[in-house]
Amino acid sequence: MARPHIEPFVDRDVPFKRMTLPGFPRGMNYKMLSIDRDNGACTMTVQFDGGYKQPPGFSYSDVEILVMEGLLQVGDRTCGPGYYFFVPARVHLPAMSTSRGCLALFMYNQREPNFVESDQDGDRADRSDLVQVSTYDDMPWMTPTLHPATAPGCLLKLLRIDEKTHAMSFLYCMVPGFWQDNISYHDVAEECYHIWGTSWMMQFGDLPTGGYFWRPPFINHGAFASEYGILGFGRTDGELYNHFHFHPWSTPEENKERAAARLLRRKPELYRWIEMHGHNHPTDFDFSGR
Ligand SMILES: [Fe+2]
Known part of the structure; x- marks a missing residue:
């Protein structure tokens, strides 16, 4: 995408x-x-x-x-x-x-x-x-089970997850008075539409009802706050991982480096195999069959 x-x-x-x-x-x-x-x-x-x-x-x-x-x-x-x-x-x-x-x-x-x-x-x-x-x-609000987790008061209804890519479609809400003081980025694209309410992000200001973003990977967003709460619809095009940090001026290129370093720490054997096993085409090994 x-x-x-x-x-x-x-x-x-x-x-x-x-x-x-x-x-x-x-x-x-x-x-x-x-x-x-x-x-x-x-x-x-x-x-x-x-x-x-x-x-x-x-x-x-x-x-x-x-x-x-x-x-x-x-x-x-x-x-x-x-x-x-x-x-x-x-x-x-x-x-x-x-x-x-x-x-x-x-x-x-x-x-x-x-x-x-x-x-x-x-x-x-x-x-x-x-x-x-x-x-x-017909669906209850859930506390997200993502780790690292968002601050308390951001709740989720998972509408669909793609079993192969882990792309997600979800409703989310921030309760009145929600705030989160760190900066986030992801290694997937993130999309959101505000069905109701206004929230604030340090980089982009207030996003009101009818507000929307399509955000490619590795772009800083946050800190966050919402005075009266919001109801939103969101999607990602892959598995959502919150890369949190406190460096407001890092660039997408620096964020990529940090995300890769985290992957090396978290999945060292997989990382080394992809990087050093004499090939660099991991999609050749896609198990999906479609
Ligand atoms: Fe995000």
Whole structure:
């Protein structure tokens, strides 16, 4: 996912545009939050007009959807705020409609937004990966089990984790009065949208409701604070590890060096084998088979 660093961005500052790509019915409006110019993968805020109707169909990309306001009817499911879908590529959903309008996040993970009308799955669709869950109603808040851990008062609902990459999609919240005084970076990309509330980061200032970032790996962020708390949706494109430190002026290159040094300490045999075993193509040994 080669998307540029976008931070901070607030979708309330820009108007909706009409979706005019082939296959999408009239009445779908979007704000582009981030896009990979190589393959069209993107994250959008989407507003469906009241009366919007979409026939059954699928996408050639994995699609994630989070309903934020209004009701979205998907087949016989009435999906209100907090309803989350992970729809694998070529897995079809039943007809979609909204009578009074609906605000949602839409994420196309491998390519540009696309829609194929169909009442059955496409070739090689893996329906076992489909996630459909009412996250506000049916999932409890959890204390993250990550180590090193964030400060107390940052809670998580893990919506999906990719079994091979450990990429995560999650809801998170900061309780009122949350603060954390260190600086963090990760060795994966991190994305976040503020469904409600304002939080502050030393490098980027206040991020309010509708705030968004797509942050490539190794970029410092923090310290953190939130006076009244926040509710956010986040994703990573790999396993999340908190590289904490207290050096506000370190560069991404220096952060890479430190992350590699940590990997050498934590997984010395694996590191040496990858680095010194006469090859440098670890993906040649991918076990995934797909
Ligand atoms: Fe982070």
